[in-house]
Every structure is written in structure tokens, then in C-alpha cells.
Amino acid sequence: xxxxxxxxxxxxxxxxxxxxxxxxxxxxxxxxxxxxxxxxxxxxxxxxxxxxxxxxxxxxxxxxxxxxxxxxxxxxxxxxxxxxxxxxxxxxxxxxxxxxxxxxxxxxxxxxxxxxxxxxxxxxxxxxxxxxxxxxxxxxxxxxxxxxxxxxxxxxxxxxxxxxxxxxxxxxxxxxxxxxxxxxxxxxxxxxxxxxxxxxxxxxxxxxxxxxxxxxxxxxxxxxxxxxxxxxxxxxxxxxxxxx
Amino acid sequence: xxxxxxxxxxxxxxxxxxxxxxxxxxxxxxxxxxxxxxxxxxxxxxxxxxxxxxxxxxxxxxxxxxxxxxxxxxxxxxxxxxxxxxxxxxxxxxxxxxxxxxxxxxxxxxxxxxxxxxxxxxxxxxxxxxxxxxxxxxxxxxxxxxxxxxxxxxxxxxxxxxxxxxxxxxxxxxxxxxxxxxxxxxxxxxxxxxxxxxxxxxxxxxxxxxxxxxxxxxxxxxxxxxxxxxxxxxxxxxxxxxxxxxxxxxxxxxxxxxxxxxxxxxxxxxxxxxxxxxxxxxxxxxxxxxxxxxxxxxxxxxxxxxxxxxxxxxxxxxxxxxxxxxxxxxxxxxxxxxxxxxxxxxxxxxxxxxxxxxxxxxxxxxxxxxxxxxxxxxxxxxxxxxxxxxxxxxxxxxxxxxxxxxxxxxxxxxxxxxxxxxxxxxxxxxxxxxxxxxxxxxxxxxxxxxxxxxxxxxxxxxxxxxxxxxxxxxxxxxx
Numbered sequence: 001x002x003x004x005x006x007x008x009x010x011x012x013x014x015x016x017x018x019x020x021x022x023x024x025x026x027x028x029x030x031x032x033x034x035x036x037x038x039x040x041x042x043x044x045x046x047x048x049x050x051x052x053x054x055x056x057x058x059x060x061x062x063x064x065x066x067x068x069x070x071x072x073x074x075x076x077x078x079x080x081x082x083x084x085x086x087x088x089x090x091x092x093x094x095x096x097x098x099x100x101x102x103x104x105x106x107x108x109x110x111x112x113x114x115x116x117x118x119x120x121x122x123x124x125x126x127x128x129x130x131x132x133x134x135x136x137x138x139x140x141x142x143x144x145x146x147x148x149x150x151x152x153x154x155x156x157x158x159x160x161x162x163x164x165x166x167x168x169x170x171x172x173x174x175x176x177x178x179x180x181x182x183x184x185x186x187x188x189x190x191x192x193x194x195x196x197x198x199x200x201x202x203x204x205x206x207x208x209x210x211x212x213x214x215x216x217x218x219x220x221x222x223x224x225x226x227x228x229x230x231x232x233x234x235x236x237x238x239x240x241x242x243x244x
Numbered sequence: 245x246x247x248x249x250x251x252x253x254x255x256x257x258x259x260x261x262x263x264x265x266x267x268x269x270x271x272x273x274x275x276x277x278x279x280x281x282x283x284x285x286x287x288x289x290x291x292x293x294x295x296x297x298x299x300x301x302x303x304x305x306x307x308x309x310x311x312x313x314x315x316x317x318x319x320x321x322x323x324x325x326x327x328x329x330x331x332x333x334x335x336x337x338x339x340x341x342x343x344x345x346x347x348x349x350x351x352x353x354x355x356x357x358x359x360x361x362x363x364x365x366x367x368x369x370x371x372x373x374x375x376x377x378x379x380x381x382x383x384x385x386x387x388x389x390x391x392x393x394x395x396x397x398x399x400x401x402x403x404x405x406x407x408x409x410x411x412x413x414x415x416x417x418x419x420x421x422x423x424x425x426x427x428x429x430x431x432x433x434x435x436x437x438x439x440x441x442x443x444x445x446x447x448x449x450x451x452x453x454x455x456x457x458x459x460x461x462x463x464x465x466x467x468x469x470x471x472x473x474x475x476x477x478x479x480x481x482x483x484x485x486x487x488x489x490x491x492x493x494x495x496x497x498x499x500x501x502x503x504x505x506x507x508x509x510x511x512x513x514x515x516x517x518x519x520x521x522x523x524x525x526x527x528x529x530x531x532x533x534x535x536x537x538x539x540x541x542x543x544x545x546x547x548x549x550x551x552x553x554x555x556x557x558x559x560x561x562x563x564x565x566x567x568x569x570x571x572x573x574x575x576x577x578x579x580x581x582x583x584x585x586x587x588x589x590x591x592x593x594x595x596x597x598x599x600x601x602x603x604x605x606x607x608x609x610x611x612x613x614x615x616x617x618x619x620x621x622x623x624x625x626x627x628x629x630x631x632x633x634x635x636x637x638x639x640x641x642x643x644x645x646x647x648x649x650x651x652x653x654x655x656x657x658x659x660x661x662x663x664x665x666x667x668x669x670x671x672x673x674x675x676x677x678x679x680x681x682x683x684x685x686x687x688x689x690x691x692x693x694x695x696x697x698x699x700x701x702x703x704x705x706x707x708x709x710x711x712x713x714x715x716x717x718x719x720x721x722x723x
Contacts, residue, residue, distance in 0.1 A: 122529055173564050199565055203537070203596050203667075207603055212568040235519075 021066040021136050025049045026056040026082065027098065028074050032121075036069070039125045040132065053077025060086050065093055067135055072099035072110060080113040087114035094135040098123075107202075126236035130188040139183035147182050150242030152221075152229065154182055166223065173198075174217050181230065181240035190237035214238055250423045259419020263412045270408045278400045282393050289372050289388050290353035292322065297351060297374040297386050308384065309337045324389040325358045325371060331381035340385060349375040349383055358387050429458055445473050486535065489662075490528055497524035534663040541593070541670040549590040555628050555696065556584035556619045558591065562598045563617055566606065574611035577602075580618040585626030587696040589675045597671040598628060600664040601692050605632035609689070626696040636688040642681050668692075 023040060027033040028051050037047045048065075050056045053074040060068065060082070068086070072079045083095050097115035099107075110118045117131050140147065147154040153162045159175060161168040170178065180198050181189060191210040195201040214230060222228050227243040250256055300311050305328075312326045327338030335341065343349075344356040351374060358371045373387035433449050440447045448469060449462040504517030563579045570577035587594075598617070605615045613633040620627055637645055645665055672679040672694055682691040 120533075199561075200592070201565075201595070201599070202592060203599075207566070207569050207606055209565055209569050212572050215572075216568050 024065040253423035256419040256423035263415035293374040325387040329383040493524040497521040576614040578616040582620035601630040609634035632689040
């Protein structure tokens with residue numbers, strides 16, 4: 001589902017203010033490529049589109065990109081081969097693999113070849129935008145033992161969370177969920193990302209499980225009168241954001 | 245073509261081998277009989293000759309000459325040659341020209357050749373002969389033609405001919421006959437299979453009810469054909485159903501878009517129309533994704549992700565994921581762990597299966613109801629049960645519900661792909677587990693049970709005896 005807030009300067013799924021990130025889109029289906037490019041350009045990215053693997057390989061070797069979006073099946077040089085060769089050349093650019101194949105094996109192969117994330121066609125543009133944003137802004141360093149975002153303080157060793165002076169009583173699953181959000185402040189996080197990364201679910205339940213979990217976490221997070229820290233983005237997901 | 249086929253057919257080959265074996269055994273038997281009889285006959289002749297020679301030797305010379313002529317005249321069959329010779333070997337009486345060459349004069353019978361005087365004696369002959377030296381130095385020889393043994397051979401060979409040749413011919417003929425019949429049936433089977441391959445799936449191989457091997461084979465093949473026909477029919481039905489299920493949301497989306505284009509007057513109204521159309525398309529996509537997922541699980545036979553999986557751990561995770569959603573809907577989700585059996589399987593897939601069962605139960609149980617996830621042992625086999633207090637599944641639909649790609653009538657118009665149970669079925673089949681549907685002990689709800697194989701029954705599992713451990717704590721039901 002497409003939800004655009006055209007007026008917002010840094011809406012969900014948009015790059016952080018500053019230099020416009022440079023994305024190479026390798027996709028042989030012209031229609032999908034056009035739609036994806038226009039959507040990403042609309043969100044504030046610079047997008048270059050290439051239709052075949054060999055040309056993509058030449059582009060990757062000659063120029064710098066902040067992100068590669070590579071279709072799994074390409075004429076000539078296969079998408080996974082492009083990724084493998086790029087990695088072999090020492091190119092560390094994050095890669096999002098697109099594929100019409102949903103097979104678990106295929107996903108594993110995509111990630112093994114050097115992809116950083118994997119998205120199955122057809123996808124919602126919001127989902128793509130969220131994944132792109134997540135890959136461009138790496139989560140906050142994993143080595144820290146205490147996360148401090150705004151009024152929130154999370155101790156990863158004692159497994160305690162405080163909002164200001166108030167200690168929050170979180171269940172283990174709520175703690176995990178909040179940690180995931182706190183490491184990605186200001187970023188759009190979709191339901192699929194949460195299911196995959198927090199619960200390690202690779203399939204889509206038919207019940208709105210994620211919303212309920214977020215709802216419970218919200219109630220514990222925000223005491224009456226306190227500004228909400230988790231915002232919903234209709235039809236897309238959630239953003240953890242500290243109000244100014 | 246058909247003629248040479250007979251000689252290559254299995255029944256004919258067996259018959260020919262059988263006939264050859266009969267011939268060999270009969271020949272050996274007859275040879276043995278002949279051999280034994282000849283030995284017996286020669287021993288008899290020898291004994292007669294030796295005793296006769298001893299008797300004659302005790303007589304006077306005149307008596308001997310008389311005896312010789314008497315013996316020869318009256319007993320030519322028993323003694324065919326006789327002669328009295330002087331010590332230097334000159335014939336004195338009888339029908340022998342000389343003492344047979346090489347005959348030892350020891351009163352015992354030997355095999356030599358005799359030279360008889362015609363017409364009293366039959367000329368040269370192979371004989372058994374006894375020579376005895378008389379007290380006055382003369383030599384007495386009596387002999388018997390053993391060509392009589394040839395006469396013995398004749399009836400033996402005759403019997404052999406009469407017995408063996410018909411037996412051999414008969415078994416070959418039986419072989420040809422049997423092969424013809426077998427080939428005729430094989431030919432019918434071939435023709436039937438040809439027709440089936442051309443697409444006439446209703447054809448069946450002829451079975452005559454004789455329960456012989458060909459008949460039993462035909463019955464098995466027919467059962468296989470029944471099953472294939474049923475499966476093809478099912479697949480066709482499934483294909484039709486899927487096409488129908490996909491067409492419904494697509495038709496809705498199309499109608500909404502077309503009407504929206506004509507009716508919507510401003511951008512927000514058009515956006516609203518597009519949003520609902522996208523939702524319909526999403527449902528179409530989710531049906532396709534679920535179908536692909538089932539196909540992937542079923543055809544992949546991917547067991548590389550298999551390992552030790554604790555059913556209780558998975559149940560807890562599913563409980564954890566679904567508990568808030570249940571509470572939100574006014575449902576009590578209970579976790580009942582009696583045992584914590586370890587099974588051999590793919591943890592991710594098993595979690596997907598259990599989650600689908602719970603998802604299903606949550607969807608069909610009205611508020612105020614209860615959904616229970618229970619892990620335990622049933623007859624020693626690890627079992628996972630998902631019970632609900634919903635309306636249950638009518639008896640008539642139960643078998644269908646567990647069938648591949650079945651979408652319950654009720655789910656056609658609710659959200660989601662309605663293929664959750666098919667996914668569960670595919671995962672259970674991949675694991676070689678069993679999925680059953682039972683009556684709730686109290687009330688009307690549905691009870692789905694996954695019966696797993698105990699971990700130590702699996703070939704690749706390490707040998708550790710019974711792998712069933714008791715869970716340390718029984719999780720209390722939430723309020």
C-alpha cells in the first residue's frame with residue numbers, strides 16, 4: 001500500500017537530510033524499474049537504472065554507489081553472480097536482493113552470495129523504501145551496553161529500561177522489540193522487518209500480531225501525559241522517534 | 245516376430261530348462277541302472293563259469309570231452325565256448341582254435357577275446373573265460389560270450405527312448421503353450437497401457453480373478469491407476485478452485501477501479517478506491533504466495549535444515565507471539581506443557597505449522613472462547629495439540645480440511661489466503677509426522693493434533709535412548 005506524505009521534509013522511508021544517497025537499480029523489467037526509480041527519486045534518492053548484469057558489473061567497478069538493488073534473475077549475468085563478483089572485488093556496498101522467487105533456499109542463497117537483505121516480488125513500495133533506509137543507515141553500534149535515546153535508557157546487561165525516573169516493567173519479548181526500535185531511531189520499520197528480525201518468522205501470519213505487540217509496548221512506554229515515542233505509519237509500519 | 249517372442253518369453257525358457265534337466269536326470273538314472281545291471285550280470289556269469297570249470301576239471305578226460313560237447317550242445321547260451329588243450333596249447337576238443345590270448349590259467353574268470361571254430365562257435369567274440377589246468381597238465385577253458393549284455397542294452401535304450409523323448413517334447417510343448425498364453429496376456433496389458441498412455445485413463449488392466457502372479461500384478465497396477473486418476477481429478481479440481489479463488493478478489497479490484505474512475509470526483513475519494521483495490525490485489529498475492537509456499541515445501545523435500553527441535557520451546561514461542569493478540573480479541577490462550585519432547589525436524593517450518601494452527605483457531609473462535617496449545621506424549625509419540633472452543637468443523641468437512649489445497653467454504657470470504665491448513669499439511673508430510681482432527685472433549689471446538697516421530701526413531705539422530713525429557717514446570721494458564 002502506498003502512503004506518501006509529500007509535504008513532509010523527512011517523511012517515512014526518506015533519507016536523512018544532507019547529501020542525496022546514490023542508488024544503483026539493476027532490474028530487467030522496465031515497468032517495475034520505472035516505478036521503483038520514480039518512487040525512490042520521489043523520496044529523495046538519486047537512482048541510476050541498468051537492465052543487465054554485465055553493464056551493472058562495469059558500473060559498480062567504475063563508480064561509487066551507496067546502495068545496490070539487484071534483481072535475482074537478469075539476462076546474461078545472473079544477479080547473484082553480480083553480487084558475488086562485486087564482493088570478490090572488495091566492494092562492500094550494501095545490497096538489497098529482489099526476487100520473484102519466494103523459496104527459502106533462494107533467500108538463503110541470496111544472502112549467502114553477499115546480499116544484505118532480500119525482498120520478494122511483488123512488494124509494497126513502502127516496504128522497499130523501509131529496507132533501503134535500513135540498509136543506508138546502519139543500526140546503532142551493537143557493542144554499546146547502554147542505549148540512550150531521548151528520555152529512554154536501556155541497559156542491555158541488566159535488561160532494564162527507564163523512561164526518565166520511571167522504571168519500565170517489560171516482558172522479554174517487549175524488551176527485544178524496544179531494543180530493535182531504539183537501534184533504529186527515526187527510521188521506518190515495517191511489520192515484516194519486525195517479524196523477520198525480532199521473532200525470526202519468515203512467513204506472514206494472517207492476524208495483526210505485530211500491531212498488538214506494539215500496542216502493548218506503547219502502553220508501558222508512555223505514561224499518561226507523556227509524548228508517544230512509537231508512531232504508526234498507516235499501511236506501512238512504525239517509527240521510533242523522540243519528539244523535539 | 246511373435247514366434248521368436250515365444251522363445252524369449254520367461255515361461256518358455258523355464259520349460260526348456262526344465263526339459264533339459266529332466267533329460268539329464270533320466271539319462272543319468274538309466275546309465276546307472278544299466279551299469280549296475282551289467283556288473284550284476286557279469287558277476288553271475290563269472291560265478292557260473294568258475295563253478296562249472298571246477299566241476300568239469302574233476303572229471304576224467306573222456307567225461308570232460310563228453311561234458312564239453314554236452315555243454316556246448318545243450319547250453320550254448322550259458323557256455324558259448326569250451327575247449328580242452330594239451331599242455332603245449334594244442335586243441336584236443338571243443339570249439340576254440342587256441343587258448344585265448346592273455347588268459348591266465350588260474351580258475352578265475354577274465355575278460356578276453358575268443359577265436360571260435362565255425363559253425364559250432366560264433367567266431368571272434370569278447371568273452372568271460374575261465375582256464376583251469378588239469379592234474380595231467382592239460383588246460384580246460386570255458387567261456388561265455390558277453391555280447392548278451394548288448395541284448396540287455398537294447399531294452400534299456402528302448403525304455404529310455406519311450407520315456408525320455410516324450411517327456412522332453414511334452415515339457416517343451418507345455419512351455420510353448422504357457423508362453424503363448426502368457427504372451428497373449430502380456431500383449432493385452434501392453435495394448436491397455438498404450439491406450440492409457442494415449443490419455444484413456446479409465447482403462448484398467450484385465451484381471452481374471454485367478455490370483456496368479458500376473459493377475460496380482462494387474463490388480464496392483466489397477467490400484468495405482470485408480471490413485472493416479474483420483475489425484476489427477478483432485479489436481480484438476482484444485483486448479484479450478486484456485487482459479488476461482490483468484491478471480492474473485494481480482495474481479496472485486498477491477499470493479500472498484502472501474503467504478504472509482506467513473507464516480508470519484510476528487511483525489512481523496514480516488515485514493516480510497518485505489519486503497520481498497522490494492523487490498524484485494526494483496527489478497528490475490530497472498531493466495532499465490534501460500535500456494536507457492538506449499539509447492540516449495542512439498543517438492544523441495546528440503547531436509548537439510550533438520551535438527552533437534554524441542555516441541556515445547558516452539559509452543560512457547562508461538563504462545564509468546566499470539567498471546568497479546570488473543571487477549572485483545574477476548575480469547576484466553578493457554579499453554580499446557582506436560583512433556584518437552586525433542587523431535588527431529590526443521591524448527592522454522594514446525595513453528596510455521598503450529599503458528600498456522602493457532603492462527604486458524606484464533607480466527608474461528610468467538611470472543612470469550614479459549615485456545616489451548618498443548619505439548620505432551622500420546623502412546624510414546626510426541627504430540628502437539630491445538631484446541632479451540634469455536635464452532636468446530638462439521639464431520640462431513642473434516643477429511644477435506646486436511647486435504648491438499650483445500651479452502652473451507654467459510655474462509656472464502658474472510659481475509660487471508662485460507663490455505664493455512666494446507667501449509668500445515670505440507671510441513672507435516674515433509675516431516676513424516678501425522679496431522680489428525682479430533683472431537684473436542686467438551687464443547688464443539690476443533691482439535692488439531694500433530695503426532696511426531698520420537699526423536700530416537702529417526703535414522704540420523706544420535707543414539708541416546710529415549711530422548712523425552714520432562715519439562716520442569718507446567719505453565720499456568722493465563723487469566
